[in-house]
Amino acid sequence: MRAAFASRIDDADPLSALTVGERPEPEPAGDDWVTVEVRASSLNHHDLWSLRGVGLTEKQLPMILGCDAAGVAPDGREVVVYPVVPTPSDPRGVTILSEHHQGTLAERVAVPAANLIAKPAALSFADVACLPTAWLTAYRMLTSRGRVAETDAVLVQGAGGGVATAAVVLAVAMGKRVYATSRDPGKRERIAALGATALEPGARLPERVGVVIETVGAATFDHSLKCAGFGARIVVSGATAGHLPQVNLRRVFAMSLEILGTSMGTPDELSALLEFLASTGVRPVVDSVFGFSEVDAAFAKLASGTVFGKIILDHTR
Structure with missing residues (x-):
């Protein structure tokens, strides 16, 4: 499957450490894990820090980047992916996707079934991909x-x-x-x-x-x-x-x-946020939308420092 991943660590030139290419299909880490077909994702500065080697080491590479995603579950439900995953080997007891487990900037991502939260019909995949x-x-x-x-x-x-x-x-x-x-x-x-x-x-x-x-x-x-x-x-x-x-x-x-x-939030808080947006009509501020084939340009925009709002990747393009 196609994916955007850190192929090496480069603190001085993080964008040069980004590779877009084929990666193996995601492997569920347990019986309670499922694979989601990703429809949209969004970039975070965490992705640039990963390319610099913050929270990521050479022995963990190659690592698919990305924390945020929305897509379709195996049973056909439209879902938002909650990115915090229990990780007993980490001192915090948890990590977020793209730290220990492969991330969301790919055609598919494996996560615990409990991390899937229903997408409200009023919100688009692009909207909810901005949230987690x-x-x-x-x-x-x-x-x-x-x-x-x-x-x-x-x-x-x-x-x-x-x-x-x-x-x-x-x-x-x-x-x-x-x-x-x-x-x-x-x-x-x-x-x-x-x-x-x-x-x-x-x-x-x-x-x-x-x-x-x-x-x-x-x-x-x-x-x-x-x-x-x-x-x-x-x-x-x-x-x-x-x-x-x-x-x-x-x-x-x-x-x-x-x-x-503080950092991130709980699944219940993500559900409450989704409900708040659906009921109020509030929508995320979007800087720009790139097709997945334009992921290099999306990362360059993120690194430019000119971003206002979120950068979205449309995985259907």
Whole structure:
């Protein structure tokens, strides 16, 4: 079957480590595993990190990339693939597809049957292929971790990337006042069109917020602390601009702040996210759609840093 996979590790030039070609059919890892015919998938920065060797070693190669997918189960059901797989050999007890088990950027992928979640009829394969990593992370950041129901105002740092853009859309749909920062004037315009107040990084907000969505790291963390109201939650799921910020601990204890880490979400949270989109009419922000035959161009776009929203691969093309 055709697949996009890491054939080697190259930290300096990750795109050169990407190979598109034939791979063996997926092998179920247990009796409770099934094989899904993939109709659509989406790219994540995790795929680029894998090509750089983060979370992936030479002995694991070749590894089919991709965490997100939607397709058709053996019984004909249209499904979304939940990408977190129990992995006893990993210290975390779990891994996501493309770390220990082959990923989703292929014609077919093998996963535990329990990882299949029904696709709502109102959502397309392309819509739901955006959700299992970035959108699920954003949903969990706002709901279970951020307890967004307890506040009226949210700050999203570094909007434009997959998680941050998803957080903007979801928080607006939840009826919150949303402030979002970006260094890029063009992205600020697009953020404003999504219903948020778009600001330059470090700008003064008209109010303190109850939840901060933090995926940037050191470059924005002090601003996140200053914008957080009493008892606010700063929810962290990334550190694209530095993972060792200076933290003013006096502000943390004086303002009773919570700094919470998170990644991905649970199957129940993915089901709730699907229900939320189906009932509200909210749809993922899509930067571009590529046919599977254009996977090299899709990865180049992801690596360019110009992406706003998700990059989708249509496996039927």
